[in-house]
Amino acid sequence: MRGLADKVAIVAGGARGIGAATARRLAAEGAAVVIGDLLVDEGEAVAAAINADGGRAIAVRLDGTDAASQTAIVEAAVSQFGGLHIYHSNLAGGTQGDVDALDCPVEVLERSFAINTKSHFLATQAALPVMLAGGGGAMIFTSSGAASGGAPWQVAYPMTKNAIHALARHIASKWGRKGIRANVICPGVVLTEAVTQHLTEEYTARALKALPHTRLGKADDIAAAVAFLASADGEWVNGQVWHVNGGAQMRD
Numbered sequence: 001m002r003g004l005a006d007k008v009a010i011v012a013g014g015a016r017g018i019g020a021a022t023a024r025r026l027a028a029e030g031a032a033v034v035i036g037d038l039l040v041d042e043g044e045a046v047a048a049a050i051n052a053d054g055g056r057a058i059a060v061r062l063d064g065t066d067a068a069s070q071t072a073i074v075e076a077a078v079s080q081f082g083g084l085h086i087y088h089s090n091l092a093g094g095t096q097g098d099v100d101a102l103d104c105p106v107e108v109l110e111r112s113f114a115i116n117t118k119s120h121f122l123a124t125q126a127a128l129p130v131m132l133a134g135g136g137g138a139m140i141f142t143s144s145g146a147a148s149g150g151a152p153w154q155v156a157y158p159m160t161k162n163a164i165h166a167l168a169r170h171i172a173s174k175w176g177r178k179g180i181r182a183n184v185i186c187p188g189v190v191l192t193e194a195v196t197q198h199l200t201e202e203y204t205a206r207a208l209k210a211l212p213h214t215r216l217g218k219a220d221d222i223a224a225a226v227a228f229l230a231s232a233d234g235e236w237v238n239g240q241v242w243h244v245n246g247g248a249q250m251r252d
């Protein structure tokens with residue numbers, strides 16, 4: 001892809017799954033990558049593998065819900081690699097106890113909001129000043145098909161993921177003329193470790209049967225879409241929500 005060589009990227013929630021695949025893909029395209037995650041050992045292992053393959057990566061501890069931690073990871077990108085051009089804000093969590101709206105405790109909603117919405121807002125506040133000073137950049141947020149799927153069993157995760165779409169559109173409309181692009185990817189079922197540990201064979205078979213495709217998703221499918229949106233090939237895509245899901249939901 002054009003324009004990724006020598007760019008500097010942060011992947012938040014990059015220690016495993018979709019984030020780790022994105023870190024590997026961006027590094028393979030020539031970008032220097034800062035992997036941020038609560039899972040420090042796993043993040044360091046991803047960075048070590050990238051460096052062993054001839055890429056450039058470091059891992060830092062990130063608590064995405066904490067403003068100082070978000071500032072620190074941006075500072076790490078600038079001090080280690082000289083700037084920041086791409087921020088893949090991908091982390092998520094806090095789904096324990098997230099059930100329907102009548103039975104979901106408000107504490108669960110607040111925890112989900114902190115992890116799945118506030119972290120992306122704080123990432124934006126930390127990253128944008130550096131990107132603007134450098135002439136532009138790309139924010140790519142990971143949402144979910146759950147944001148538009150209408151899940152009867154879960155209220156907080158879809159609510160908090162939807163808020164990311166508004167954040168991206170806000171960034172795109174406010175700073176597009178200054179060279180900032182902001183887009184969202186909504187994955188369908190992607191067989192990462194976080195997902196497979198909860199899936200029964202029966203669920204997997206049912207999900208595949210419902211899909212107009214030959215297979216369920218891989219982390220690399222999402223990483224490819226992130227790399228495109230981050231690259232010069234994606235430079236006219238701004239303020240969009242992309243569903244990358246094998247056709248699970250077909251949306252305008």
Ligand SMILES: NC(=O)c1ccc[n+]([C@@H]2O[C@H](COP(=O)([O-])OP(=O)(O)OC[C@H]3O[C@@H](n4cnc5c(N)ncnc54)[C@H](O)[C@@H]3O)[C@@H](O)[C@H]2O)c1
Nearest residue numbers: 013017018037038063064090091092093144189190192194
């Ligand atoms: N895998 C799927 O089927 C699927 C489907 C739809 C959406 N998604 C979204 O894709 C993204 C990645 O999913 P995944 O399957 O790779 O899951 P994952 O759990 O492997 O990845 C999330 C990462 O975020 C990190 N994280 C969580 N809270 C954090 C915090 N406060 N600070 C820093 N890091 C934190 C976790 O440690 C983990 O490494 C998530 O946003 C998820 O909601 C995934």
